[in-house]
Amino acid sequence: MIVIYPGSFDPVTYGHIDIIDRCSKKFSKVVVSVLNNRSKKNMFSIDERVKLLKEVLKEYDNVEIDTFSGLLVDYAKEKKCNKVIRGLRAVSDFEYEMQMALVNKKLDDEFETFFMVARGRYAYLSSSIVKEIATFGGNISCFVPKVVENAINEKIGGGY
Numbered sequence: 223m224i225v226i227y228p229g230s231f232d233p234v235t236y237g238h239i240d241i242i243d244r245c246s247k248k249f250s251k252v253v254v255s256v257l258n259n260r261s262k263k264n265m266f267s268i269d270e271r272v273k274l275l276k277e278v279l280k281e282y283d284n285v286e287i288d289t290f291s292g293l294l295v296d297y298a299k300e301k302k303c304n305k306v307i308r309g310l311r312a313v314s315d316f317e318y319e320m321q322m323a324l325v326n327k328k329l330d331d332e333f334e335t336f337f338m339v340a341r342g343r344y345a346y347l348s349s350s351i352v353k354e355i356a357t358f359g360g361n362i363s364c365f366v367p368k369v370v371e372n373a374i375n376e377k378i379g380g381g382y
C-alpha cells in the first residue's frame with residue numbers, strides 16, 4: 223500500500239521524520255509531498271524544503287519526495303493513490319485535521335485520511351516553534367538534524 227504524507231515541511235523536523243520512519247515500516251511506499259503554497263510565508267523555498275527532505279531521508283529506499291499545489295484530492299488522483307497520512311500531536315491538531323479529512327472525503331469519496339499519533343517526545347514539536355527558538359538564539363539541535371539546523375541558522379544569519 224502506497225501513502226502520501228503531505229505538509230509544508232518548512233523545514234522538516236524530527237517529528238516529521240518519526241512519522242515517515244514509522245510509515246516506511248508499515249506501508250510499501252511513502253510519498254512525502256511538499257505543499258507549494260505561495261500565499262504562505264515560508265522560511266524555505268519549495269526547492270530548499272525538498273533538498274533538506276531528500277538529504278535527511280536518503281537512507282530510506284521506499285520514501286519518495288514530491289511537491290504539489292492546489293487541492294490534495296486532485297494531486298492524490300494524479301498520483302493514483304487515495305490514502306493520506308496526517309500526524310496528530312494534540313487535541314488542537316484534531317479539529318483542523320478532522321475538518322480537512324471530512325472536506326476531502328466530500329470532494330472524493332474514495333479518498334481516505336489515516337492519522338498517526340505523534341510520539342510523546344515529539345508531541346510539542348512543530349516547524350514554527352523550531353524557527354521561533356532559533357530566531358531568539360536558542361539551541362535547536364534536539365529538534366532537527368544537523369543539516370536542517372545549519373540551514374535555519376544560515377537563514378537567520380542572512381536576516382530572514
Ligand code: ADP
Binds near residue numbers: 348
Ligand atoms: P508544521 O508546520 O505544523 O510542523 P506540517 O504542515 O509541516 O506542519 O506538517 C505535516 C504533517 O506532519 C501534519 O499532519 C502535522 O500534523 C504532522 N506533524 C508535524 N509535526 C509533527 C510532530 N512533531 N509529530 C507528529 N506529526 C507531526
